[in-house]
Amino acid sequence: MSTSAPTQADHAGPVIAFDGVRIGFAEGEILQGVRFSVQDRETLVLLGETGTGKTLTLKLAAGLLQPSAGAVRVLERDLSTMTENELLAFRRRIGFVFQEGALFDSMTVADNVAYRLYEDKVPEEEIEGRVREALHFVELERTFDMLPSELSGGMRRRVSIARALVNQPPIVLYDSPTAGLDPITAQTIISLILRLRDVYGVTAMLATHRLQDGFALANYRFDPASKHVVRAKGNGAGSADEPVTRFLVYREGLVYFEGSPEEIAHSQDPYLKRFLV
Amino acid sequence: MADTPLQVTGSPAKAEEPRLATMEVVTGVFKGWVAGVQEYSLLSFRALKNIPSRPFYFKDLIEQMDDIGVGSLPIVLLSGFFIGAVMVLQTGAQFTRFGQTALTGDVVSLALVRELGPALSGLLVAGRCASGIASELGSMLVTEQVDAMRAMGTDPSRKLVTPRVLATLSMTPLLCALMDFIGLIGGCVAAFFSLRLNVVEFWTRAIKILEFPDIMQGMLKPLVFGFILSTVGCYKGLTVRGGTQGVGRATTQAVVVASVLIIISDTFLTKLCLYLADKVF
Numbered sequence: 001m002s003t004s005a006p007t008q009a010d011h012a013g014p015v016i017a018f019d020g021v022r023i024g025f026a027e028g029e030i031l032q033g034v035r036f037s038v039q040d041r042e043t044l045v046l047l048g049e050t051g052t053g054k055t056l057t058l059k060l061a062a063g064l065l066q067p068s069a070g071a072v073r074v075l076e077r078d079l080s081t082m083t084e085n086e087l088l089a090f091r092r093r094i095g096f097v098f099q100e101g102a103l104f105d106s107m108t109v110a111d112n113v114a115y116r117l118y119e120d121k122v123p124e125e126e127i128e129g130r131v132r133e134a135l136h137f138v139e140l141e142r143t144f145d146m147l148p149s150e151l152s153g154g155m156r157r158r159v160s161i162a163r164a165l166v167n168q169p170p171i172v173l174y175d176s177p178t179a180g181l182d183p184i185t186a187q188t189i190i191s192l193i194l195r196l197r198d199v200y201g202v203t204a205m206l207a208t209h210r211l212q213d214g215f216a217l218a219n220y221r222f223d224p225a226s227k228h229v230v231r232a233k234g235n236g237a238g239s240a241d242e243p244v245t246r247f248l249v250y251r252e253g254l255v256y257f258e259g260s261p262e263e264i265a266h267s268q269d270p271y272l273k274r275f276l277v
Numbered sequence: 278m279a280d281t282p283l284q285v286t287g288s289p290a291k292a293e294e295p296r297l298a299t300m301e302v303v304t305g306v307f308k309g310w311v312a313g314v315q316e317y318s319l320l321s322f323r324a325l326k327n328i329p330s331r332p333f334y335f336k337d338l339i340e341q342m343d344d345i346g347v348g349s350l351p352i353v354l355l356s357g358f359f360i361g362a363v364m365v366l367q368t369g370a371q372f373t374r375f376g377q378t379a380l381t382g383d384v385v386s387l388a389l390v391r392e393l394g395p396a397l398s399g400l401l402v403a404g405r406c407a408s409g410i411a412s413e414l415g416s417m418l419v420t421e422q423v424d425a426m427r428a429m430g431t432d433p434s435r436k437l438v439t440p441r442v443l444a445t446l447s448m449t450p451l452l453c454a455l456m457d458f459i460g461l462i463g464g465c466v467a468a469f470f471s472l473r474l475n476v477v478e479f480w481t482r483a484i485k486i487l488e489f490p491d492i493m494q495g496m497l498k499p500l501v502f503g504f505i506l507s508t509v510g511c512y513k514g515l516t517v518r519g520g521t522q523g524v525g526r527a528t529t530q531a532v533v534v535a536s537v538l539i540i541i542s543d544t545f546l547t548k549l550c551l552y553l554a555d556k557v558f
Contacts, residue, residue, distance in 0.1 A: 059424070064424055064428060084432070085432075088430045088431070088432055089430060091428055091430045092429070092430040094428070096425070096428040098421045098424065098428075100420065102420060103425075104417075104426075105422070115429060116429045116430070119332075119429065119431055163429075
């Protein structure tokens with residue numbers, strides 16, 4: 001696998017942009033005109049209570065859902081103008097890590113990770129090598145022939161990450177990757193996300209209930225030289241070699257807060273302070 | 278306004294509300310049914326439209342043919358044998374009254390090939406496979422595997438629906454033909470041991486009575502029934518709501534709806550085939 005990190009110059013505008021996006025169901029409107037953007041190599045942490053539209057936002061960014069109003073632009077393409085066939089091809093540039101992993105339970109781990117490679121008609125002789133490399137990245141090479149039912153929750157999430165990164169997409173979307181996991185396993189998942197961000201330079205959106213996940217992404221980085229997670233110098237503010245981490249808080253269908261880790265950590269807003277508990 | 282606190286003033290507007298609520302419920306149910314028919318039609322149309330274009334999931338098709346065709350063999354053959362035997366016993370008992378037991382083979386053969394084989398094989402496969410399809414696809418939907426498929430650039434209609442529809446279309450006529458054959462064997466056994474009929478005579482009469490319109494009817498019906506049970510199973514599975522409880526409901530509904538549609542369509546197909554047999558063949 002190559003380890004090239006796309007630079008800011010590769011994308012002149014935002015990589016992901018939501019402009020006045022609305023979506024709702026029979027129960028009511030969930031997103032009521034949200035507006036934000038994600039720049040190249042940036043990680044946007046989506047925070048909010050249950051039911052505020054975090055998962056919906058990720059699915060809109062992946063084109064799995066269409067907004068009832070507004071526009072979603074990803075890699076300079078307006079997803080709402082694309083047909084389903086065009087979206088199917090476009091989604092190959094987006095990695096999606098679902099909350100419970102969403103592994104195909106009738107396939108082995110290897111087949112799950114190789115799924116996208118089979119769909120892209122990659123030569124058979126190349127597939128096994130790339131699958132092993134992806135599983136090595138998430139430190140699960142030993143699960144090659146196992147079924148998802150034989151894995152723990154944390155292992156399933158890691159395999160899901162391996163499946164998302166196997167074709168090196170420029171964008172990765174994480175839906176509550178640490179939900180329901182114990183603190184140690186959650187740290188393992190965050191470390192993997194850090195590695196993916198810092199080794200491959202992906203642009204990411206991460207939906208989570210846990211503020212500490214966002215702070216971990218802001219305050220730490222993966223050092224390729226020492227192959228360890230180390231304290232970042234800029235605390236998520238971004239620099240030539242450290243990507244930016246920003247927070248977006250939803251409340252009642254709208255963006256309640258958008259800003260840096262420093263701003264949210266020092267905020268006196270009573271609602272935001274509840275996330276800091 | 279009331280003159281005293283104990284008087285209850287009339288409120289004509291309130292008396293109309295129950296009628297409006299009932300109308301809303303009826304309209305809502307009707308709209309839901311129409312929307313359901315629309316979604317089902319679109320799913321079925323797309324499943325067929327995908328067949329001549331790429332990508333085509335041949336491996337999935339073979340797996341489904343194995344599951345639906347080979348997997349249904351035991352139940353179809355076992356049921357077919359005993360249905361043939363029962364038919365001979367029932368019709369033989371009536372023909373004995375008129376001394377015409379020799380006609381038993383003719384009648385059982387026509388009944389099996391024209392009606393019992395297609396209908397019963399369709400209902401058995403619906404019970405086994407429509408439920409399996411609905412529960413498998415429903416479980417995939419509630420665990421976000423269908424979304425994962427779409428997120429990785431795979432069309433679920435091509436990958437999940439088309440192979441199942443095509444596998445069922447190719448397997449149900451074969452299963453029906455096997456059921457007819459085994460049913461005749463069962464009938465032959467019952468005829469020999471119960472009615473003391475000559476085996477060669479039974480078989481000869483059973484085969485000779487059949488004409489092209491009978492075979493056409495017997496093979497057209499399984500095609501239609503196979504299409505119904507596979508598309509209903511896929512539709513119910515891919516429209517599951519309500520988690521695992523919804524999967525259970527969808528599984529039951531898939532069998533019920535597929536079975537009822539098979540029985541209803543059998544009536545119209547029989548009429549059509551008899552008309553074609555009369556006018557065309």
